[in-house]
Structures are given as C-alpha cells and as structure tokens.
Amino acid sequence: MQIHTITRFFWFCSGAHVPLLKRLPTETNKYVGIGGTVFFTGLFASLAAGYALYTVFDSLLIASIFGLVWGLMIFNLDRFIVSSMRKRNKAWSEWKMAFPRLVFAVLLAxxxxxxLELKIFEKEINRKLDEKKMEMIAQSKLAIDKGFPEIQSLEAKKDSIQAETEKAIAFRDKLQQEYDFERFGTKTDGTSGIVGLGSNARKKEQQLDAAQKELDGTRLSNQARIDTLEAEISRLMAFREAEFLKRAPQIESFDGLAACLDSLYALTQESEAIKWANYFILLLFIALETAPIFVKLISPRGPYDEVLELREENVQVYVKEQSFKTKKRSERNIQLFESEVFS
Structure with missing residues (x-):
C-alpha cells in the first residue's frame, strides 16, 4: 500500500492522467521517474528560496513560508510544462516547443x-565581508576626522605650547651645565676654568635661578593652557566618537543578500578555483531545473502517449462532428424560416 501511494503521488507530480496510467502498467516506472524529477526540483527550489529569505529577514518563519510558496510555484510550473509536452515522434517540433521552457528553466536555475552558492562559500564570504567592514570603518573614521578639523588645530597648538616649555627647559639645562662647569673649574668658552664659587660662579647661579624661575612660571602658565586645550580636545573627540557610533550599526549590519552577492563576485575575481566552482554549481542547478523537461524530451513515445493522442483525436473528431451537425441544423432552420416567410 505504501509503494502504491508513493507511485500515485509521483504520477500526480508528472501531470499524467492517473486513470489512464492504471490501464498501462508498462508506463508506471517512466512516469514515476518524471514525477520524482519534478518533485525534487521543486523541493530544491524551496530550500534555496527559504535560505535566500533567511539571509534577508533573519526570520525562520518568514523564510519557511516563502520557501514553501516558492517551491510549490516551481513545482506547479514544472508539472504544467511536463504535462503540456506531447510525444509525437517529431523531435524538431518537440525541441522547438520546449525551447522557451528551457530558457525559463535556466533563468529559474x-x-x-x-x-546555495552563498551557503557553500559562507566562510570565504564572511571573511570578505569582515575585510569590507574594516575598510568601511577606516573610511568612516577618515570622513569623520575631516568633519572635525578643530581637533588637529588644537593638537597643533598643544604641541606648540609643549615645544615652548621644552625650549625653556633646554635653556635652563644649558645654564645649569655652565654653572656646574664654573664651580668645578671646567674650562669652556663661557667659563673661567677656576674652581670654586667665585664671582663668575655666583653670576652663573643668578642666571640659573632666573631661568628656573622663568621655567616654573612658563610651566605653570603652559600647563593651564594645555589643560584647557585637552578639555576642548576631549569634548570634540567625544562628539567624534558619538558620530562614529551612529554609523557603526550600519557598518556592522553590512551582511545582507546584496553584500554577500557582491563579496561572492569579488571572490570569483580573486580566485580561479572559486570562479570555476561557482560555474559548476550553477551548471548543476541548471541541470536540476531543466531535468524535468529533458527527461520528458528524451523519454521514448510509449503506450500512454499513443492512447492519450487517440483520446485527444477522438475529442477533436467529436467536436468537428458536433460543429458540423450544428451548422447543418442551423442551415436547415434558416431554410424553413425563409420558406415560411416568403410563401
């Protein structure tokens, strides 16, 4: 009973007339194969569409519903295509009739x-997306930095003030060295070379004390200016960071279907292996999608096709007979009517 039920289901999938197939047991396996091809093509289409929607909406429910609807649509379309093709031992006319269907099947494939290509190359695509995100972060920071030129200006002022302090320190250190040389009797262009605290040493000491006092004043004044600048720099950097945080979610969410497709294209341009693998996967799906049509085209004309054609011809003959009878009846009625009117 189980086998019989599956057989009837695949017969239905093939679009064949079940009561007619029951009378032709030799055709059972042929239409089970055609129906199975149509069914699994729709199943693969459903899985692929469901995954595509899952990458877009990140919702299992939406992806499942849409995948089911898409799979049923593809299943119904393939079933219609296969059932509408007739085997009449005219290969060229059959291929000519199937050509538009094959083109449409390739587009669907x-x-x-x-x-599914995105799923197969998921790891490589994620790596490419991470690289793209890092590049976008760098570009975003660069663009934000250009929007806050005051920070660089304030940093330059801060460096200038620090340079001023360092210059005062260097001058103090120079006077300290001259004072030490004078005390210890080291002969230079600016010292006497006499050991001890003489008049020259005291004069050097006074100059050193004045330089130290000036340095302390400069340090105190410059530190206040630096503190003010740093406070302003910190405030502007906080604004800059807030601006970056506004853009960060957009960069982080850069993993949608379009981004993944763009990354896959970039990978095919960078790697010959991925490019050829991508081509072969596409050819595989083209083969799967066109399989129902090719199965019907390559299947030989059998008893089912003979009986079906006979029934269709009987219908055509019956329609012609009824049309001829109706036409003759109408002509006879017209003649009777004319004879009554003109008599």
Missing amino acids: IVISRP
Missing part, C-alpha cells in the same frame, strides 16, 4: 542557485 540561476535564481535558485545563488542562495
């Missing part, structure tokens, strides 16, 4: 193959 391209659409449904993309999501």
